[in-house]
Amino acid sequence: MEQPVLDLSQDAAAVTAQLVDIPSVSLEEKHLADAVEAALRALPHLTVDRDGDSVVARTNLGRAERVVLAGHLDTVPIADNLPSRLDADGILWGCGTSDMKSGVAVQLRLAATLPAPNRDVTYVFYDAEEIAAEFNGLKRLAERHPDWLAGDFAVLLEPSDGKVEGGCQGTMRVRVETKGRRAHSARAWLGENAIHKAAPILARLAAYEPRQVPVDGLTYREGLNAVLIEGGHATNVIPDFCAVTVNYRFAPNRSEEEALAHVREVFDGYDVVLTDSAPGALPGLSHPSAVAFVDALGLEPAPKDGWTDVALFSALGVPAVNYGPGDPKLAHTREEHVAVAAVLEAEEKLKAWLS
Incomplete structure (x- = not known):
């Protein structure tokens, strides 16, 4: 060129x-x-x-x-x-x-x-x-x-x-994970469906009320949203793993540590794995x-x-x-x-x- x-x-x-x-x-x-x-x-x-x-x-x-x-x-x-x-x-x-x-x-x-x-x-x-x-x-x-x-x-x-x-807002991504037990889908009662176990995670997100935070005269709107779901092996297998990737956009007066603590609180009882974070x-x-x-x-x-x-x-x-x-x-x-x-x-x- x-x-x-x-x-x-x-x-x-x-x-x-x-x-x-x-x-x-x-x-x-x-x-x-x-x-x-x-x-x-x-x-x-x-x-x-x-x-x-x-x-x-x-x-x-x-x-x-x-x-x-x-x-x-x-x-x-x-x-x-x-x-x-x-x-x-x-x-x-x-x-x-x-x-x-x-x-x-x-x-x-x-x-x-x-x-x-x-x-x-x-x-x-x-x-x-x-x-x-x-x-x-x-x-x-x-x-x-x-x-x-x-x-x-x-x-x-x-x-x-x-x-x-x-x-600017801070941004953070976490994986909220569930575990189950694999089985043939024809004998589903022998397994535990990890994707089904993710339903309460989505319910918590749907019910979540994000903050609107005034900082130095400007109002920042936060957001906590599922952006990706992974799980499953085949169409005839009960999945033993599922992960919901959640993106948290937080006001700049909240540190990354405080943001992660808040996300863990929202998903208390689940495995929360931090994958990416940047401060506001x-x-x-x-x-x-x-x-x-x-x-x-x-x-x-x-x-x-x-x-x-x-x-x-x-x-x-x-x-x-x-x-x-x-x-x-x-x-x-x-x-x-x-x-x-x-x-x-x-x-x-x-x-x-x-x-």
Whole structure:
């Protein structure tokens, strides 16, 4: 494949189309990372570093404050939605338009057009956000090069439909397991059906009333839901094992330990096996840098319904918010798209904040 070249003289919507047309499914971001690195190295006001398929560029102007703008380069698998397509109504269609190449395009345009921002800026472009946390490029950067991510405030340009979203939910997955005894289904009385034993687990989930938790002026909605059921061996065998995978989305004022204790309490009497967990992030909207950001954009903050890498910045002691032009409801869909006007608005608002 011939190495693609990005033209950052075009506006953020056009740059979005350029990015979308360079496929970058998780763990296959190299060509896009190469193009991003080359475009940034051509800008003399930036210092550029790379680790794997993550690229970090910084201004070094000695400003009193440093902000971090971050976005991931990868997408979910392509669903017959490449190349990009711009329709007559100003809608750009294609894989990654919303999540989150429109946000990445805004970052690139700011990097190219603001050689002397009013704050020092670190631009972070990282790989493998859409898959298991062990591959996450931002997590790798935090472990290997935490100084690259240092700042007073961070903005993650995840799709937020042009809203400022504070913090994020924590997320946890557990397997709630039942055991039985195998037998021939013609002589079912000789066995114990582990799938039948899972019925009370589902009943507890159906009766569960999730919390709505106010945190720093924002209300986070929790959720406890079955997302997968495994069990059975054959259509003529009484199963001796069943597992219900449950996803718990919890408010950011609850720690992972507290979240797991709550889940174990809900499923008291069952074997509960933790399989995956990530902490939430407090909104941090009282931090002066966050106040200045919200005031500059003139937007009313909302809670983030979901988990994003603001949690990683929070763990590093950097208050962070989500703000991006894409619509999160369109993320990962075959019909993924973004409005050109929304991309241009995000570019304009962030440029004004940094000017």
